[in-house]
Amino acid sequence: MIRGSPFEIHTDLNGDAATLTLAGELDMATAPRLEEAVAAVLAKGAREVIVDLSGLAFVDSSGLRLIITLNDRAAAEAWTLGLIRPSARSFSVFQITGADQNLPFIEDDRSP
Amino acid sequence: MNLGQARAILDLAHSAFISMDEEGRITYWNIRAEEIFGFTRAEAVGRVLADTVIPERLRKTHWEGLRRFFQTGEGPVLNKRLELSALRSDGSEFPVEITISALAEQDGWSFHAFVADISERAQAAQEHQRLLDELQLALSGTEQRLAVIVDALGEAVTIRGRDDRLIHANRAALDRLGLASVEELRQADPRLLMSGWETVAEDGRELRMEDLPSVRALRGEEPEPLMMRSVERSTGEEHWVLLKATPIRDASGSIEAAVTIIEDVTTAKRSSLRMEFLARASQVLASSLDYQETLRNVAGLAVPQIADWCGVDLFDDEGEREQVAVAHIDPGKLEMAARLRAFEPEQLDPEQGLGLVMRTGEATLYNDIPDELLVAAAVDEEHLALLRAVGMRAVLMVPMVGRTRTIGALTLVSAESGRTFDQGDVEFAGQIAERAALAVENARLYSERSEVARTLQASLLPEALPELPGWEIAALYRPAGHESEVGGDFYDFWEVEGDWLMMIGDVTGKGVGAATVTSLLRHTAWAASEFDSRPAEILGRVDGALKRRPSLSVCTALCLRLSLGRGTLASGGHPLPLHLGEHGVSEVGRHGTLLGAFSDVDWPEVPFEMQPGETLVAFTDGVTDAVGEDEERFGLSRVKEILAATQNESAMLIRERLVAGLDEFQVGAQADDTAIVIMRFTGVEATSGGDGKISGARGTRVA
Numbered sequence: 001m002i003r004g005s006p007f008e009i010h011t012d013l014n015g016d017a018a019t020l021t022l023a024g025e026l027d028m029a030t031a032p033r034l035e036e037a038v039a040a041v042l043a044k045g046a047r048e049v050i051v052d053l054s055g056l057a058f059v060d061s062s063g064l065r066l067i068i069t070l071n072d073r074a075a076a077e078a079w080t081l082g083l084i085r086p087s088a089r090s091f092s093v094f095q096i097t098g099a100d101q102n103l104p105f106i107e108d109d110r111s112p
Numbered sequence: 113m114n115l116g117q118a119r120a121i122l123d124l125a126h127s128a129f130i131s132m133d134e135e136g137r138i139t140y141w142n143i144r145a146e147e148i149f150g151f152t153r154a155e156a157v158g159r160v161l162a163d164t165v166i167p168e169r170l171r172k173t174h175w176e177g178l179r180r181f182f183q184t185g186e187g188p189v190l191n192k193r194l195e196l197s198a199l200r201s202d203g204s205e206f207p208v209e210i211t212i213s214a215l216a217e218q219d220g221w222s223f224h225a226f227v228a229d230i231s232e233r234a235q236a237a238q239e240h241q242r243l244l245d246e247l248q249l250a251l252s253g254t255e256q257r258l259a260v261i262v263d264a265l266g267e268a269v270t271i272r273g274r275d276d277r278l279i280h281a282n283r284a285a286l287d288r289l290g291l292a293s294v295e296e297l298r299q300a301d302p303r304l305l306m307s308g309w310e311t312v313a314e315d316g317r318e319l320r321m322e323d324l325p326s327v328r329a330l331r332g333e334e335p336e337p338l339m340m341r342s343v344e345r346s347t348g349e350e351h352w353v354l355l356k357a358t359p360i361r362d363a364s365g366s367i368e369a370a371v372t373i374i375e376d377v378t379t380a381k382r383s384s385l386r387m388e389f390l391a392r393a394s395q396v397l398a399s400s401l402d403y404q405e406t407l408r409n410v411a412g413l414a415v416p417q418i419a420d421w422c423g424v425d426l427f428d429d430e431g432e433r434e435q436v437a438v439a440h441i442d443p444g445k446l447e448m449a450a451r452l453r454a455f456e457p458e459q460l461d462p463e464q465g466l467g468l469v470m471r472t473g474e475a476t477l478y479n480d481i482p483d484e485l486l487v488a489a490a491v492d493e494e495h496l497a498l499l500r501a502v503g504m505r506a507v508l509m510v511p512m513v514g515r516t517r518t519i520g521a522l523t524l525v526s527a528e529s530g531r532t533f534d535q536g537d538v539e540f541a542g543q544i545a546e547r548a549a550l551a552v553e554n555a556r557l558y559s560e561r562s563e564v565a566r567t568l569q570a571s572l573l574p575e576a577l578p579e580l581p582g583w584e585i586a587a588l589y590r591p592a593g594h595e596s597e598v599g600g601d602f603y604d605f606w607e608v609e610g611d612w613l614m615m616i617g618d619v620t621g622k623g624v625g626a627a628t629v630t631s632l633l634r635h636t637a638w639a640a641s642e643f644d645s646r647p648a649e650i651l652g653r654v655d656g657a658l659k660r661r662p663s664l665s666v667c668t669a670l671c672l673r674l675s676l677g678r679g680t681l682a683s684g685g686h687p688l689p690l691h692l693g694e695h696g697v698s699e700v701g702r703h704g705t706l707l708g709a710f711s712d713v714d715w716p717e718v719p720f721e722m723q724p725g726e727t728l729v730a731f732t733d734g735v736t737d738a739v740g741e742d743e744e745r746f747g748l749s750r751v752k753e754i755l756a757a758t759q760n761e762s763a764m765l766i767r768e769r770l771v772a773g774l775d776e777f778q779v780g781a782q783a784d785d786t787a788i789v790i791m792r793f794t795g796v797e798a799t800s801g802g803d804g805k806i807s808g809a810r811g812t813r814v815a
Contacts, residue, residue, distance in 0.1 A: 025743075028621075058745065060737065060784070061620045065666050068709045072664065097668060097685030098705030098713065 008055075009037045018046035023055030026063035026090075035066055047079045052108075054085035059093045071103055084108040128227040132161045134220045136178060148208075148229050150201030165198050167205055181214070182221075190214055191392075193384060195230065207234040209384055211391050226387045233380050241356075268374040271360075272326040274367070276302050285374060290344075309342040310530055316416065325357035329370040332359075339381070348480065348505050348532035352381035379536075385417050386540050390547075397547050403555035404436050407548060411439035414524065414544075419508075421449070421525035424548065427470050427518065432458050436520075448501060455495040466509060466521050473518045475510040475542060479532040508533045510541040512549035519549055565598045572598070572630045578605050580612050582676045582795060586763035588771060588788040592734070592781070599785035600626040601732045604634055608645040608673075613637075615650075616789050617669030617686060618732045629665050632657055637671070647671035647682035648717035651707060655684065658708030666708040670701075670730055677722050677793060682715040687748075689730040690755055692766075693723060697752045700728065724795025725760055734786030735770070740777045750777065763792040 007024035018041035026034065038049055051067075053059075067083070074081040083105045086094065094100040128148045131140035141156040149156070149165055156164060162171045181187045191213050198208045212225045268285035272278050278297050281289065289305065291297050303321055311319040321327055325335035337356045343349065354375040362368040396409045407424045414422035424437040438449045460467030469476050478485070481504050490496035505526045512520040522545040526533065569591065577585045591599030600619040605612055615637055619629045633654055640653035650671050658665045668686040673679050681689065685706025688699040704715040722728070731751070738746040754773045758766045767790050774786070 057743070058737070061618060061666075061668070061733070064706075065620045065664065068666060069664050096687055096703055098703055099685070099709070102705060102710040102713070 007033065009033060011037060011041060013041055013044060013046060016045055016047040017050070018044075018048070019050045019052060021052040021055065023057075025058040025060075026056055026066075027058065027060040028062040031062045031066040034063075035070075038070060042077075042079065048082070049074070049079065050082045050084055050106075052084050053090050054087055056087050056090040059090045064093060064097060064099060067103060068099070074104075080104070082106045128229075130156075130161070130165075130225045130227060132223040132225075134182075134222075136160050136162055136175070138164065139222065140224075145227065148200075148227065149198070155201075167197050167199050170197065187212075187214055193388060195234075198227070206231045209387075211388055213391060213395060215395065224391070226391050228384065228387060230380070233377070236375065237354075268376070270326070270372045270374065272302075272330060272370045272372065274330060274369065276321070276327060276330065278302055278305070279369065288374065288376075308346065309344055311340055311342045314339045314341070324372075325355050326370040326372040329357040329359045330367055332367060339377070341381075343530045345530055348526070348530050350378070350529075350531035351376060352378045382536060389413060389418060390543065393544055394547060397551040401555045401558050403552045406551055406555075408437040408439070410544065410548060411437035415439045416441040416529065418540075419524035420527045420529050421445075421502075421523075423449075423523040423525070424512075424520060425466055425523070426512075426520035426552065427460070427466075429517075431460055431462075431467070431470065433460055433466060448498065452495075452498050452502070455491055455498070466523070469509045469511050469521045470518050473511045473513055475508065475538050477506070477508050477533055477538060479506045481505065481507065503527045505530050506532045508537060508541055510538065510545045512545045512552065514549050514553050519552060521545070522548060568624070568627050569598050572602050572627060572634070574604055578607070578612070580605075580674065582793060583612075583674060584763045584792040584794050586767040586790040586792075588767055588786070590734070590782060590786045592783055592785050598623055598627040600630065601734060601785035601787040602630045602634070603730075603787050603789050604637070606638060606641070608641045611645065611679075612674045613641055613645060613647075613650070614672045614674060614730070614789060614791065615669055616730045616732065616787060617667050617684075618734075618785070618787075619665075619667040622785075629658070629661075629667060632661075633667060633669065645673060646717060647673055647680055648704075648715040651682050651684040651704070651715045655707040655713070659711075661708075664708070666706055668706045668733075672728070672730070672791075674791065677724075677795065678720065679722070680717050680719045682717045684715060685709075687731065687733060687736065689728045690752065691720070691722075691726065691728055692755045692758070693726040694759075697755045722793040724793055727755075727763065727766060727790060727792040729755060729766070729770075730789045730791075732785065732787045734782070734784040735774065735788060737784055738774055738778050738786070739783055740779050746774065746777055763790040766790050766792070 007026065007030035008022070010021040010023075012019040012021070020034070020037055020041070022034065024030065034051075041049060049070075071081050081104055083103055085108050086105065091100065094103065094105075128145035129140070129142040130138060130145050133139050138156050138159050138161050141151070141153045143153075145156070146152050151159075151164065162174045166174050177187070177189060181190075189212060192211065194210050194212075196208055196210055197205050198210075199205055207230050209228045209230045210225050212223060215222050215224065267282075268288050269282050270278055270285045271280040278300070280294060281291070281297050286292070286294070286297065289297065290308070291300070306321055313319055313323075319338075319340060323338070325338050328335040335357060337354055340353050340355060342351050342353060344351075354377050355372055356375070357370050357372045359367045360369040360371060392413050393410050396413065397406055411422040411424055420440065422437070422439045423435065425433045425435050427433055435453060438446065438453075440446055440449070460470060462468065462471040465476070483500070486496060486499040486504075490499055502525075507526075508524040510522050510524075511518045512522060522541055524533065524537070524541055573589055577587055579585075585605070587603060589599075589601065589603070591601070600622050601617070602619070603614070603616040605614050607613075615634075617630075617633065619626045619633070621629075636654050636657040637650050640650045644650070648671075651669060654667075654669060658667065667684075669684045670681065670686040670689065671684075672681040672689070681701045683701055683704045685704065688701045688703065690697050691700045700720050701718040702716040705713040720728075729751075735751060736746055736748050740746065750773065751770070754769055755766065758769050761769070767788060770788060
């Protein structure tokens with residue numbers, strides 16, 4: 001089915017640090033795009049991948065599963081994953097599932 | 113049938129078949145296209161169609177037409193036969209006949225064209241025109257001179273005099289008319305002569321003598337060439353002829369005769385009719401998985417151009433037949449078919465008719481069916497009368513061959529049109545049957561998959577809800593999406609040490625993969641509960657089992673242990689259940705980490721108490737994530753609102769209220785699996801000594 005707000009990823013690669021800013025709904029349909037975007041910045045040499053969640057309107061279990069997978073991969077492949085600025089709606093999913101305690105949520109050191 | 117399979121068949125087609133995407137690029141190019149245009153598939157696919165096969169002066173029109181189609185949805189050139197010029201790879205131009213159709217696919221429009229090289233036909237038409245012009249110029253003289261020249265022609269030519277009688281015909285025309293000499297022709301009444309044929313125009317309109325170009329030319333009109341289908345009544349032979357006439361004037365300038373050149377275009381005309389039919393039938397067959405309806409549509413397309421009747425029967429493994437479709441242009445006649453059907457046995461006779469086709473897998477053709485055959489086939493007088501009323505001239509039955517057996521047959525019947533079938537018809541019908549068989553098998557495969565999914569799904573849910581003394585239970589399970597997919601939500605109840613355990617959960621993903629994980633979860637939870645039935649312990653075991661899987665398998669699950677009036681629960685990343693009591697609606701328990709994902713976690717176990725009349729409602733995120741207008745989510749607050757309004761209602765009624773609320777809110781198809789379990793404590797007196805155990809439960813362990 002078609003949902004209203006389109007999923008978008010804005011990629012900002014600076015040296016070996018990449019920031020992916022997400023907007024819209026991260027779900028079964030859109031999760032593969034985030035996976036591709038991360039693979040793309042890693043291929044270009046990024047070692048630190050920050051995912052900005054402030055624009056996310058919704059995260060479903062597939063989206064959550066992908067973030068867990070990325071976190072596992074980061075540990076295995078020696079790069080770092082950081083999650084910043086979760087929107088209230090996306091953060092509730094992380095809270096309910098206890099993922100807030102187990103995923104690398106970090107303070108955003110940039111001005112919002 | 114998907115497009116890929118349709119294309120595999122199209123490679124076998126006798127016409128060139130080309131597909132184009134929205135950008136105007138060639139996406140498909142069959143073998144005949146390679147021959148006609150001189151580009152190989154590898155060369156053609158990916159190129160811009162217009163730059164490849166369309167002459168430069170026509171390209172602008174092509175792009176404008178495409179643009180207009182996208183803007184207005186209007187495609188005046190679609191689905192009709194067009195005669196156009198096309199370009200070969202060597203830059204030469206040639207005339208083609210082309211039928212274009214547009215298909216809406218998931219990611220946009222695609223365009224498909226059947227193309228036939230009609231160079232020869234076009235040359236012949238030019239040649240005839242030249243001939244007519246020459247005749248007109250040269251023949252201002254006597255009838256005899258006319259006859260001499262006409263006789264020298266290989267074409268069938270007739271000359272009609274002022275009184276409408278045919279005064280001359282050359283050998284080819286006499287043969288066509290079945291006459292031995294010009295004398296015979298001159299003596300024949302022209303109307304009587306014509307009545308030996310059934311003559312209709314392209315649109316099916318019956319043609320009388322007044323409609324013939326020669327007769328109209330004699331009246332001083334300037335008739336257009338006439339495309340006529342003629343079926344000789346005595347033999348059933350069908351021909352398509354193109355009649356062109358020109359008047360012959362005497363010295364004073366008044367019309368004294370009309371010359372007609374008769375061009376037999378049967379082969380070309382049939383192939384173009386078939387091409388048209390195949391294009392449409394392929395579309396219809398690819399359009400739906402409801403094969404019964406699809407076959408009915410194809411049968412409907414076949415009449416009356418291909419045959420007077422078209423029927424489709426399917427055979428099952430035991431050789432029983434099921435008539436799926438029967439079509440005739442006149443609905444009144446269909447009733448006759450239904451009555452006929454009542455006389456036919458379900459079990460087919462392997463020695464004749466459909467039974468023979470099924471047994472041998474080969475086409476069977478009966479031309480010129482004699483009355484004796486009907487008498488032999490009829491079971492009684494009424495049956496015979498019906499058979500005679502149909503007036504069958506010819507019957508052609510071709511097998512629909514599936515992967516392992518003949519799955520059905522396509523039957524074409526010629527009756528009132530009086531035509532017979534030839535080898536070309538047999539081959540053509542075979543092509544349709546091949547496509548139809550593929551469509552049926554695909555649709556069946558799909559529904560088999562759906563059946564497997566349903567069975568698998570059923571194995572992952574309790575067959576029936578158990579009866580728990582002191583508790584009233586209601587549940588709902590609604591998988592999202594295609595019925596061929598297994599959902600990822602589950603719930604279960606089972607009895608342990610006199611108490612009951614309830615588990616509800618959501619496995620990420622769908623399909624067989626998710627079903628495997630669900631199955632693992634249930635078995636692990638059952639086994640774990642034999643040793644330790646505390647919810648947090650059970651979640652821990654499930655978490656461990658998931659982590660032992662080779663790929664990341666995560667799930668959320670809520671586990672409750674129910675006693676009389678109290679219980680404990682733990683959540684593994686699952687939404688907490690809602691407690692509905694006198695003081696309103698509130699969440700029970702504490703959030704815990706989802707299962708299978710992280711190391712070093714444990715799950716808080718929280719006790720709760722229930723007063724009689726109070727209810728616990730557990731659900732999966734399909735409820736809270738349901739999508740309404742403007743992508744709004746149903747959310748926890750709406751669930752609470754609905755529950756708050758259901759004080760003292762039964763579990764069943766609470767379920768109905770939730771379902772009604774969801775259905776009212778939801779827009780479009782349900783996006784996610786949805787499971788709801790409602791547990792209402794009714795507080796009937798304990799049957800045991802007050803230890804809080806639900807002993808003597810009548811429910812069975814669900815496994």
